Every structure is written in C-alpha cells, then in structure tokens.
Amino acid sequence: MSLFIQPFYLLSQGKNSADAFWLHALRSLDWTFILRQSPFLMFIIGLALIYSGYRLRSAFSDRDWWPWLRVGGVLLLGVSFSLVVIHELLDIAYFRGAFILAVAAYALVILALLALLFVWPLPIFTRDGEPIGRWDSAGKTLHLVVILFCVWLLIPAIPAMLGVAAAPPSAPAEGYGSSPGPYSVTTQAYAYPMPTEVAAIIGDVEDDIEFSIYLTLPQIPTDERRESMPLAIMLHGFGNPYWETYIDWATHLSAKGMAVAFIQYPSDVHPIGVDTFDLIEAQGRSNHPQHIPRSAAIAAAIEHLNETALVGNRSAWINSVIGNTSIDPSHLWVGGHSLGAGLTFRSLDESLARGWGDGSLFIALEAPYAHSVDAELRGDMSQLPANTLVHIAISEDDTSVSPCYGVWHQQRIISRDGVGDLGDGQVILMTIPSDRHGFPPMVASHYLQASQVHEVLADWGFYRRADAQADYMVSHSDGYASTDISADAYLFNETWLANMGEWSDGVAVKQIKIYHDAMATGTEEYQGCASEIKAWS
Numbered sequence: 001m002s003l004f005i006q007p008f009y010l011l012s013q014g015k016n017s018a019d020a021f022w023l024h025a026l027r028s029l030d031w032t033f034i035l036r037q038s039p040f041l042m043f044i045i046g047l048a049l050i051y052s053g054y055r056l057r058s059a060f061s062d063r064d065w066w067p068w069l070r071v072g073g074v075l076l077l078g079v080s081f082s083l084v085v086i087h088e089l090l091d092i093a094y095f096r097g098a099f100i101l102a103v104a105a106y107a108l109v110i111l112a113l114l115a116l117l118f119v120w121p122l123p124i125f126t127r128d129g130e131p132i133g134r135w136d137s138a139g140k141t142l143h144l145v146v147i148l149f150c151v152w153l154l155i156p157a158i159p160a161m162l163g164v165a166a167a168p169p170s171a172p173a174e175g176y177g178s179s180p181g182p183y184s185v186t187t188q189a190y191a192y193p194m195p196t197e198v199a200a201i202i203g204d205v206e207d208d209i210e211f212s213i214y215l216t217l218p219q220i221p222t223d224e225r226r227e228s229m230p231l232a233i234m235l236h237g238f239g240n241p242y243w244e245t246y247i248d249w250a251t252h253l254s255a256k257g258m259a260v261a262f263i264q265y266p267s268d269v270h271p272i273g274v275d276t277f278d279l280i281e282a283q284g285r286s287n288h289p290q291h292i293p294r295s296a297a298i299a300a301a302i303e304h305l306n307e308t309a310l311v312g313n314r315s316a317w318i319n320s321v322i323g324n325t326s327i328d329p330s331h332l333w334v335g336g337h338s339l340g341a342g343l344t345f346r347s348l349d350e351s352l353a354r355g356w357g358d359g360s361l362f363i364a365l366e367a368p369y370a371h372s373v374d375a376e377l378r379g380d381m382s383q384l385p386a387n388t389l390v391h392i393a394i395s396e397d398d399t400s401v402s403p404c405y406g407v408w409h410q411q412r413i414i415s416r417d418g419v420g421d422l423g424d425g426q427v428i429l430m431t432i433p434s435d436r437h438g439f440p441p442m443v444a445s446h447y448l449q450a451s452q453v454h455e456v457l458a459d460w461g462f463y464r465r466a467d468a469q470a471d472y473m474v475s476h477s478d479g480y481a482s483t484d485i486s487a488d489a490y491l492f493n494e495t496w497l498a499n500m501g502e503w504s505d506g507v508a509v510k511q512i513k514i515y516h517d518a519m520a521t522g523t524e525e526y527q528g529c530a531s532e533i534k535a536w537s
Contacts, residue, residue: 025090028102029453035101036160036440042101043161046108053116073117080110084153096397096434097156097441104157107150118143159439166438168456169501169509176471176490177464180248180255183218187250188317189243190215192304194266198293203268206241211297213305214243214262216254217321225323230331230473231310231356232260233302233347235340238267238369240450246337248451252463256470259327261305263347265297267339281370282532284408286342291372295346302350331477332357333469335364337449338401341409342371349379360476362469363390363413366449366462367398368406381412382419389472389491390427391465395444396434403431404529407518414517425492429518432461433510438503460500461512465491 035042060066084106091099121143159165172178189212194202218229232253236246241264254260271289280287308315309327318327332351336344344365351357361384372378390413392406410429414421432444442457449462472487490496500509518526 028087028090028099032099032102032440035105039101039157039161039439040163042105042108046105046112049108049112050115053112053114057116057119070117073113077110077113077117080106080113084110092399096399096443096445097436098443098445100156100439100441101160103153104161107153111147111150114143114146121147166503166505166507168438168440168442168503169460171456171459172464172501176467177459180251180467183220183255183257185216185218185251185254186321187214187216187243187247188315189213190304190308190315192301195293195296195300198266198269198297198300201270201293202266203270205239205268206266209241209264209266211241211264211266211301213301213308214250214264215305215309215318216250216260216262217318218254218257218259219321220257220325222323225325226478227324228326228328228331228477229322230258230333230360230477231327231329232258232333232335232470232473233305233351234260234262235265235298235336235343235347236262237336237338237340237367241265241267245450245452248454248463249449249466252466253333253470256467257474258333258470259309259322261309263298263301263305265294265301265343267294269293280373284370284405284412285373285378286370287373288370291343291346291374291377294343295372295377298343298347299350302347306354328359328477329354329356330359331473332360333362333364333473335362335366336368337366338446339369341365341368342405344368345371345379345381346377348381349383352380352383357388358385360473361385361388362473363388364466364469365390365392365406365409367395367401367446368392368409369401370405371409381415381417384413384416384422386422388413388422388426389488390422391469391491392427392429393432393462393465394429395432395446395448397444398446400446403526404532407522407526407529408532410515410517411519425516427516428492428497429515429522430497431513431515431523432457433500433512435500435503435510437507437509438505442500442509457500460509465497 084103087099087103087106091097091103118139121140191210191212194211232250234246234250234253236242243262243264246262250260250262267290269290271293273289277287277289307313309318310329314327329351334344334348334351334357335341336347344363348357348363390410392410394403394406406429410427414427416422432448434444435442440455442455444457444461445453447453448458468487468490472491475487494514497514498511500511502508513523515522515526519530520527
C-alpha cells in the first residue's frame, strides 16, 4: 500500500507533484530496468498467463468459489489499471518513452485477468442471429475496448519484446565517459553550522537532514602526489539534497584528481511572505523569497569548507587521504543541477570574492533554473576572469524547467554583467537530444545527471563532459604534469561534443546541438526567449 500512499503523503507535506512522485518514478524505473534484461521472456510469460487464465476459467467457472475469485480478480484488475495510469503520468512528467516495458507488462496482466474472469467479448450485439441483452452488449463492448487499449499499450514494446529493435551504444570503453578513473575516491561528510535564521524556517520535508558538505578526494598513490589539486563546488537541485543522487557526478570529477565539495543546502524553506508573494520568472531570474535563506546557507557552507579543507588547520581525515597535497581553490570548478545551477551564481560570487578561480575557472550549469533577481544575491559576474570556460546543458525532454533560463544565463555570463565579453567560444550552450530509434529509448530528461537513472545517454551526453572538465582543471593545476592531452581541445571541440555514438544497426544517435549564442542563432524557441520582458520593478 505504501506504493500508492507515499506520493500523496509527500504532497500533503508540501512537495510539488514532480518531487512527490520522484521516489515512485525511481521504483518504476528499477522495475523497467529488470524487464529490460529479458523482454522476450516477459512476452512469453505474458502469453502463458493469458492462456492459463482462459484454461482456468474453462475448467473451474462452474465451481461454488468462482464468484469469490472473480471479486478478487476484479480488484486486481482495478489495481493494474491504476498502475497503468500512474506509469503513463510518470512517463509524461519524468522520462518520456522510458516506461514502455512496464506498461506493456501491466497490459499483459490485464489481458490475462480478462481471459480468467470474462468470456470472449464477441459477438457484441447478436448471438445465433438473435439480439443479446443491452447490459451484456455494453459489457462485451467495454471488454473489447479494454483489449484494444491493451494492444495499444503493447505496440511500442513489441519490437523490444521480439528482439528486433536496435540497441543503444555501449558506454565508452575507455577515456572520457568510461568508468571513473584513474583514481579511486573516498568521501567524508562535514556538517556545517546552519545560520540560525535559516534553521528556524526549514520545513518538515528536510528537518531531519544534517546539512553537510560531502568532500570527495582522490586516493592518489604517494609517489604520484603533486603539490596541489583543484577544487570543485557542486550544488544539488530542488528537493533533492541527497548525496546519493549526485555520487556518480562527484566520483567522475574527483577520480581525475580533484577535491569535490558537494554542498547540501535547504531548499524546503518557508521565509515570511513565501505564501503571499506573486511569482515572477523572466530573463533567467525569479523573485522567490527562498533565495535569501538558501543563499545564506550556501555562504555558511563555503566558509566552513574554507576553514575545514583549505586553511592550515584542515581536518585530519584530509591529511590522511592526500598527505601534504594542498587543495587549491585558485583552480576552481563550480556547477550545479536545476535550482543548484541557478544558485551556482551565488556560490560563484562567494568564491570569486575570496580570490578563488583566478588560475582557471570552469562553470557547469546542468538543466539550469533561475537565479535571484536581487542584486545582492544573483552574484557579480563582472568578477569573472577572462579565462573562464562555461558549459550550459539543456535536455530536450526536460519537463521541469524552461530552456530560457539557460539561454539567458549564457547571455549574462558572456557579457560578464556588461563589463566586457568573454572570448568567442568560451561559453557554449548545448541541447542533449532524445533518440527513440531503438530500445531502450535514449530519453534526455531533467534527471540526466541523477545517479539513480544513470544510463548510456548520460555516459555520452554528460559524463564524457564531466571527465573532460575535471581533466582540464587538473592539467591546469599541475601544469600538464599528470596528462599528455589538452582537455580543452575536447571541451570546446564541436565534433567531439556532438558525437553520441551509434545504435547497434549502425544508425548514428542524434547529435548534441551546440550554440555559441543561443538567443541569436539557436532554435526558434531559444530565440523566442529574448521576448521575455523585465516584469519586476
């Protein structure tokens, strides 16, 4: 029962629908992943169930206990229909086209129950030349409609179940996008002192979390250690402050030789006015009052990171892992996902004000949401050094945020808040495409960066870039002592970035689209973002 109750409980606790059904979506994907292992076997089992249902009804429908079995079967039929509806809604809200095997499995169960519980729906209107009763006719019509509905659910999955659909490419076997490396990593959580005014307004959804910095370090052999390693600061999306969701991302970055600080900040906060303000979202900005406490928490976390990991009295655990190697924030990677990408502007402001990032700076905004309209909270991009490099990634089937946030962020970063443009090609926006040519479909959703849904599309469209970004930072930090390649040649090489491999039948996977100025030369939708007016005073 918890399968049905949990989403509604989370809704009652203030979660929006996307976040309330997130755990259910993950469970559904787990079920789908299991079915993907042997879709033909699922098809055979489904046919066997349908035949068994028919044979059981033929053999036992005259027994005294049969009506009770029908009652239980009808209840199970209702549950199956409910799950189909839920999965179709999840498919629309999260991963379009990803749940076709799950709904096909339920369609087979429904057909088996129909064969068990009801006689064949034909004839509908007459039998032996004589009309049948109105109720019998209506029931048979409904029966036939349900069968056709189940066939409609099965059709998209038939090529997969018969094994004739093209398979997606495997993850890269070596190099960027393959298994994290060359180093293994280890992680330690450091709780940071939450500002009192923020702690007082954290909502029930997150009130049991000990907000921490999860610091991930590479385990570099003693004879390979260098004087310093670069620092990465990573921020999570709204309603998902969980280390488990971003562990793959942090691992790929750190395994190249970086110190990665994943900062938990409270997103479920309720400052005064949160229930009465009129929301405005335009030009990559929003007027959420929640920006104030979230920004305060991030500032407190960065201060604690400085005291714990960067100054002379850093923690003993850090010394035990990296020895005398220092964590050098002058070589800085800053990024985030969704709301965390919007708040990256705030963490950038805190970092640049400390002089961090003056050696090399990389900004990664994944599926970005808005930053604050408040001048004191949106960050001062005029501080960006001239050598700043930026990736902004938008997923084609993102159902959670508008692509216009990323389009406006690109404009703002390029102009450095009006003080002078960064060099041509230093700030690129890319669209990660979905491709449903084969099975399983490659669906570029808002959750491409989440560890729980890490699939081959992410390996090609996301983790390859993450590996190259980390290699770039490490190579600049140590003067190319650790690598014989120039990672920036990959990071802004459009041919390399666009490539997404091939389906098993030789058809190229849809390529990533690259835009140096999405508002001027991007898609019609991207160019339309320019029409957003400044709607606040």
